Amino acid sequence: MSETYDFLFKFLVIGSAGTGKSCILHQFIENKFKQDSNHTIGVEFGSKIISVGGKSVKLQIWDTAGQERFRSVTRSYYRGAAGALLVYDITSRESFNALSAWLTDARSLASPNIVILMVGNKKDLDAEREVTFLEASRFAQENELMFLETSAMTGEHIEEAFLKCSNTILAKIETGELDPERIGSGIQYGDHALRRLNRGSARTSAGPDCACKI
Numbered sequence: 001m002s003e004t005y006d007f008l009f010k011f012l013v014i015g016s017a018g019t020g021k022s023c024i025l026h027q028f029i030e031n032k033f034k035q036d037s038n039h040t041i042g043v044e045f046g047s048k049i050i051s052v053g054g055k056s057v058k059l060q061i062w063d064t065a066g067q068e069r070f071r072s073v074t075r076s077y078y079r080g081a082a083g084a085l086l087v088y089d090i091t092s093r094e095s096f097n098a099l100s101a102w103l104t105d106a107r108s109l110a111s112p113n114i115v116i117l118m119v120g121n122k123k124d125l126d127a128e129r130e131v132t133f134l135e136a137s138r139f140a141q142e143n144e145l146m147f148l149e150t151s152a153m154t155g156e157h158i159e160e161a162f163l164k165c166s167n168t169i170l171a172k173i174e175t176g177e178l179d180p181e182r183i184g185s186g187i188q189y190g191d192h193a194l195r196r197l198n199r200g201s202a203r204t205s206a207g208p209d210c211a212c213k214i
């Protein structure tokens with residue numbers, strides 16, 4: 001069965017090691033909590049088609065797969081990402097303090113227009129919390145980030161995180177703030193959207209094979 005979708009977005013999951021990035025990806029794709037996490041042979045990549053605002057969007061999500069342990073997250077990892085989840089662990093102040101450095105990297109190495117949602121993960125461990133919701137909200141506001149607290153263990157707000165970020169990207173495409181045709185935008189048209197475009201105008205240049213801008 002061929003997959004049809006309106007858009008494809010490249011997404012990243014970034015943040016310090018141990019914050020739950022691989023579990024977030026796993027929970028989103030598989031709808032279950034990954035029990036034993038293997039640090040070196042992690043899931044590196046996942047994709048899922050979601051429905052956002054009447055459009056179907058294929059998310060192509062990249063996980064650092066342990067690179068962050070060696071501070072060696074590469075430029076090529078960041079290149080051409082449309083969206084990112086910037087993850088810290090609510091029970092680790094250290095992971096929260098590291099957000100600024102991650103943010104600097106994301107904004108300089110990815111597309112400058114990258115849409116970032118900050119995620120306070122391990123919401124289920126409230127008794128061990130080191131970062132309050134209020135403090136994190138302020139940081140998010142100051143840095144123009146969207147923000148959610150999640151639990152990759154219970155699944156709380158995991159889907160919402162990806163949906164919210166995707167919704168914002170779509171809205172920016174609609175207002176023209178994001179141009180899917182710009183090289184490195186992290187956005188591609190899917191078959192659905194191409195068919196619609198071809199019908200709607202005399203465009204001939206955007207065949208399925210030349211729509212790849214990532």
Ligand SMILES: Nc1nc2c(ncn2[C@@H]2O[C@H](COP(=O)(O)OP(=O)(O)O)[C@@H](O)[C@H]2O)c(=O)[nH]1
Pocket residue numbers: 015016017018019020021022023024034035037038121122123124125150151152153154
């Ligand atoms: N209680 C709890 N533990 C979590 C959650 N997410 C991840 N973990 C645990 O945190 C550790 C690190 O998770 P992992 O996904 O490998 O983090 P990564 O290094 O950021 O990819 C593992 O022991 C997970 O079981 C969560 O939401 N709640």
Ligand SMILES: [Mg+2]
Pocket residue numbers: 021022023039042063064065066
């Ligand atoms: Mg990992």
